Each structure stands twice: as structure tokens, then as C-alpha cells.
Amino acid sequence: MSGDLLRPGEFLRRTRLSAKALRLYAEQGLLVPDAVDPWTGHRGYAVAQVARARLIAALRRAGMPLARVRDVVDLEPGARRAAVARWWDGVEEDLRRRRDLVTALTAETEEDDVREVTLREVPGRTVLTAERRLTVDELDAFITGAGEEIDAHLARCGARPAGPLRVVYHGMVTEDGDGPVEVVRPFTGSVEPAGDLRIRLQHAGREAVTCLSRREAEFPGILRAYDAVGAWVDARGLERAGSPAEVYLSARDADPDEPHVEVAWPVSGPA
Structure with a gap:
């Protein structure tokens, strides 16, 4: 394995990911080792993968589902920004709908709120x-x-x-x-x-x-x-x-x- 690759421990320190998150992202195909030693099974990560890991973690902290992260993480920066903006517009619309529902559930019943049936x-x-x-x-x-x-x-x-x-x-x-x-x-x-x-x-x-x-x-x-x-x-x-x-x-x-x-x-x- 190339000496330029980062061992898992060093990769975790640089990315501030947990071992559990790293395993999850690998299972999802989002962040797989750049190389695996066929004899020892040791994993190595490229330095360039640090930025990718931080991007994935940031999107997850924002609440983006893993399936959506998979769709946007490999886009070019401009397309990625547009995709994230579209997703966030949807989040805000969903929050508005939830807020309206909670308001309706907690509001006092109006005497004149009667529908003609x-x-x-x-x-x-x-x-x-x-x-x-x-x-x-x-x-x-x-x-x-x-x-x-x-x-x-x-x-x-x-x-x-x-x-x-x-x-x-x-x-x-x-x-x-x-x-x-x-x-x-x-x-x-x-x-x-x-x-x-x-x-x-x-x-x-x-x-x-x-x-x-x-x-x-x-x-x-x-x-x-x-x-x-x-x-x-x-x-x-x-x-x-x-x-x-x-x-x-x-x-x-x-x-x-x-x-x-x-x-x-x-x-x-x-x-």
C-alpha cells in the first residue's frame, strides 16, 4: 500500500468522523477506501478524500438523507450548490406545512369555522x-x-x-x-x-x-x-x-x- 495513503485512524482525525459513520458511508458506497492491502486487509484513504468526507458529514449534519447525499456529492461545485438549494427549499416547504399543521392542531376552534356541506x-x-x-x-x-x-x-x-x-x-x-x-x-x-x-x-x-x-x-x-x-x-x-x-x-x-x-x-x- 502506498505510503501516501492515510491509515483509518489518521483519516478519522483529519475528518473528525466517527468510526461508526465511516463504516456507514463505506457500506453506502459514499466513502470507500482508496486501497485495501490484499494481504493484511489494511485500508488506506487518499488525502483528497478528506474534503469529500467533510462534505458528506456537513450534508448529513444539515439533515440531508443519505440517498440524497449520494445524488449530490459527486456533482461539480455549481451543480452541487444548485442541488443543495433545491433540497433546502423542499425542507423549508416541509417545515412550513408542519408548522401550519401544528398551528391548526393547537388553535382554538373558531365558532364561525363552519363549512357548508x-x-x-x-x-x-x-x-x-x-x-x-x-x-x-x-x-x-x-x-x-x-x-x-x-x-x-x-x-x-x-x-x-x-x-x-x-x-x-x-x-x-x-x-x-x-x-x-x-x-x-x-x-x-x-x-x-x-x-x-x-x-x-x-x-x-x-x-x-x-x-x-x-x-x-x-x-x-x-x-x-x-x-x-x-x-x-x-x-x-x-x-x-x-x-x-x-x-x-x-x-x-x-x-x-x-x-x-x-x-x-x-x-x-x-x-
Whole structure:
């Protein structure tokens, strides 16, 4: 082994890493020895690896996940700075959402915080859908991508959308819960399934529904809409007859006070 290489002890002193962290980064392929003596098994690290080790440690101290560190550590400095900035923007957005949620959970209930909920008939329709199990960090991209894929397939088949896009939550979507989530578009015309897209019949029935502006639909405000619909259903002796859905009436860049999304819950029971 070359005498220019650093032994593990010296490398740890220069980088101020712990032995545990060094083993972890080696297991992840982020910081492997520059050479390993085939006879003794002694590891050696190049002096240039000190800067890499310090960069990895700094990113980890900032809270960047190891998988994300792997994506950025080998980038050129300019690209790395841009990648770190994009990641941090996401962190700050996540913190904002968490702060808003904690504020909502700890705030006093306002007497006038009452939503109008109505009951409506839903006709039976044929729908094209895409369904996936995912966690909350994947949700927005899936909804956008699936909606575009569904509408593009309808256009290729010569079919036409016959109603707004629905996002049906068959299970809770959080950092721990993975749904599944189903993106649904009713249509008219003849369509064949393709890839992950499926065709099914949405049965006629009734649903309790409330409408939110884009401003009201911002997280965590939309959670209160689910609570309001559920409380309305319970107060009238109705039964939840399926999974709740969000029905999108306008684009995500719509005016903040424009009707944007409905929260709808299928119900059964007395009229």
C-alpha cells in the first residue's frame, strides 16, 4: 500500500468522523477506501478524500438523507450548490406545512369555522384510473403525472373527459401510510386499458360534499374540510359508503378565492 495513503485512524482525525459513520458511508458506497492491502486487509484513504468526507458529514449534519447525499456529492461545485438549494427549499416547504399543521392542531376552534356541506346524487359513469401506493412526498407528482397520462390516453383513443379529475384516497397518505391513491377521470367514447391505466365503472350513488377555494384548500385547511364532511355525515345518521375523494374544479394556479376543490364522501342511509 502506498505510503501516501492515510491509515483509518489518521483519516478519522483529519475528518473528525466517527468510526461508526465511516463504516456507514463505506457500506453506502459514499466513502470507500482508496486501497485495501490484499494481504493484511489494511485500508488506506487518499488525502483528497478528506474534503469529500467533510462534505458528506456537513450534508448529513444539515439533515440531508443519505440517498440524497449520494445524488449530490459527486456533482461539480455549481451543480452541487444548485442541488443543495433545491433540497433546502423542499425542507423549508416541509417545515412550513408542519408548522401550519401544528398551528391548526393547537388553535382554538373558531365558532364561525363552519363549512357548508350538501348531499348530491352521483350518476354511474365509466372512468379511466391510475392507482398507486405512495407516501406523502410522492403524492403531488403522482397526481399531476397520472392526470396528464390519463388525459393523453383519452385523446389518443378519440375519447373525451366527461367530468373533473377525482383523487380517491383509499387509505391515509402520510410519511408512514401509503394509501393507495387512485386518480380518476370519467369519460365518453371507446378506450382500451394501457400500461397502469385501468377502466372501471363508478356506480351511481350519493355523496356528501363541500367546496373549497384554492386558499381554503391549502394544507392543513383541507383536513378541516374532511372533518366537517365526516361530522355532517355522522350528525344525519348516514353511513360512509366508500373512500373519500378530492374533486378538482380548477387548475392549481387558479385565483386563491376561486372554487378549486370539493371534498366528497360517498354515503348511504336514509334520504
